[in-house]
Amino acid sequence: MKFLVSTLLNNNPDPFTGERLSARELFVDAIDTAVQVEQLGLDAFGVGERHAQDFVSSAPPVVLAAIAARTSRIRLMTTVTVLPLLDPVRAAEDYATVDQISGGRLELIIGKGNDPRQLEIFGIDERDQWQLNRDKYALLRRLLDETDVTADSSFRPPLAGVTTTPRPFQARVPVWHGSATSLDSTELAAQYGDPLFSANAFHEMEKYGRLIDHYRERFAAFGHDHAPVVGAGSGPFFVARTSQEAIAKIRPYYDATMASFAFAHNQSTFTSLEDAIENGPVFVGSTQQVLDQIGRYHDRFGHDVFNISVHGLGLGRADRDFALEAFASDIAPELRRAYPTSVWDD
16 A cells, blocks of 8 residues: 545634634645655655635645655645646646656646535536536646647637647656546546546545445456556544544544535535544544554555545644654554555556
């Protein structure tokens, strides 16, 4: 198993004081965390995209370029790129630039997004999201892979012999497909022979497991000459010395999450922190408890890459550092041994 640490750069108010960090403080913290992830020997760092209140993640390519300048080894990922909102020409230019700056370490995760509030900003009808995701990916894939692209589309003016610049550093930029609710994403990933990334954040294991099953079935039906690859996200992650300490520290922040727009929009069925730990993807407890829970998910998902987020809950830097360092020293090595994968071996 390989490991991704990600952030959505969400600036939730502290549930005790109501205070928020400044945008600059958030960006500096994210860049410093990415450097820490590399120093700890983990594999990748991701920045999500949101265009909504409480987030400052509207420009992932800019943040990833800053991280690229401070790191040399980790993969740099988007978690996720909300492709229905974007012009594929500009997306190809922006992300090829990051790929060049990073020396070929970029990987995209694309998806329709998980916040309907941003659709109005871009004039997108919610009913069109899936079709736009499919159509824009078809063009983006060509722009990243080909030169002299000629294409007609319903969402932008036609292209006639267009070569976007710069060209990517990699011969083929990897693109994963974010999957949370629909077979559309799993079908698209299977069709192109791309990896799948399960959001695995707000619901029970089996819901996401069924989507992963569909991806693998359709991947085989398309007859690709390589194996499918699956990544899995998580809800809140936190490790402390004991489960009691971990739960006590995380509870006020998780209670605030349960009262949030995202929790209601995703129609999460969890009724408490304990319910989400026992029956869902909230990885909170001692190192052994979290290790066991990730193993239980791997038994169902068979995933190659596991994602944790150490931002967004409002915890102090000391607690987050402890959790991330404990993950790197006590949890990740055990998972690497138990669930080997060749993803990112090069």
